[in-house]
Amino acid sequence: MSTTTRDRLVTATAELMRRQGYSATTVKQVTVAAHAPMGSLYHHFPEGKPQLAASALRTSGAAYIQLLPLLMDPYDDLREAIPAAFAAAAEQIRGSGWMNMCPVGTVAGEIADSEPGLREVTAEVIGSWVESGADYFVRRGLADVDARDLIFAVLAALEGAFILCRTLRSVEPLRAAGRAMAARVEAMVAVSGG
């Protein structure tokens, strides 16, 4: 196996948190999934479960940040790109059997009021999504203020629609959210004349 023990621990933690959240994920489950003994976990992560979770959230966040540009790049017109990205996410989630795709949003909601250290980590990760997303929208022709406004709305709509789709077992929320975001972009380019 070419992966290090440390990498396997982080990956297993991300995977388990994605499906069960932070509290329901036990360090025992992590060691079993990572084929690593207890002692290795506390060797690499002396502060234990929170430190391991922080690492998994940062890694997942860094991977997830690349997805939005990837989905929107094929479309010349941002008014087309945005609902297409939401529709692609909808098909992805439906095809997976309504599974959670990324632990960051759900874990953020679960621990925001009760785990200050982890809340700061999720804030850092989501903050980096905002920065990179706003930069992308500027590159696609939006003004700085509009780009920032739009990425906040898009991330909120995506995270909320993920929860609704997984709960209701329906792609309708993601599709409706995509149409709403398209309307917002339309309003922006109508004013700036893009």
Add this chain to the structure above:
Amino acid sequence: MSTTTRDRLVTATAELMRRQGYSATTVKQVTVAAHAPMGSLYHHFPEGKPQLAASALRTSGAAYIQLLPLLMDPYDDLREAIPAAFAAAAEQIRGSGWMNMCPVGTVAGEIADSEPGLREVTAEVIGSWVESGADYFVRRGLADVDARDLIFAVLAALEGAFILCRTLRSVEPLRAAGRAMAARVEAMVAVSGG
């Protein structure tokens, strides 16, 4: 005390799940907060923690359903009402010290892939939000299809923006989401000529 033991157990569970989620909330914490002994909990809820959580989610959901009309009724124009409701939610959450307002959305995200019984309960609750919200938008003049489309987008944007606001300690996501929903309504009334 005028409340029954059963009611206090349900209220305490809703309150604890709102702040900590489902997995991190223990039945011991519930009995302490409700000033009720262990035996009473298992007398009223023989199936234990999941049954108690289901009751708390249904109660919270029924209370929460009334909030959106309450916030939007004062405004004659739906294009004004929607961003105003998002702005009011933003001030509420800021004023509370960025606390979660309702356990349904966050618990739904936490358990959708791992607790089938509770997932069905959250689906039922959110489904009732969709029904009642769509009815409200129809009463406010939207076509059936538009009303359903809009409530899905609004609920997704609200739930997602709540998580972002609490995590980032900023009202920006809720404000941006409100502006996006306003643009969607604008597009709807422009077509139907409302």
Add this chain to the structure above:
DNA sequence: GTCTATAGGGCGATAGAC
């Protein structure tokens, strides 16, 4: 319907040989 006491198991974390 209320309450105390406790069972039985899994939790996060640690010790210490290798």
Add this chain to the structure above:
DNA sequence: GTCTATCGCCCTATAGAC
């Protein structure tokens, strides 16, 4: 850096008196 064995605690749930 890896691994086994285990600690002490807290978890959900139950038994049984009142």
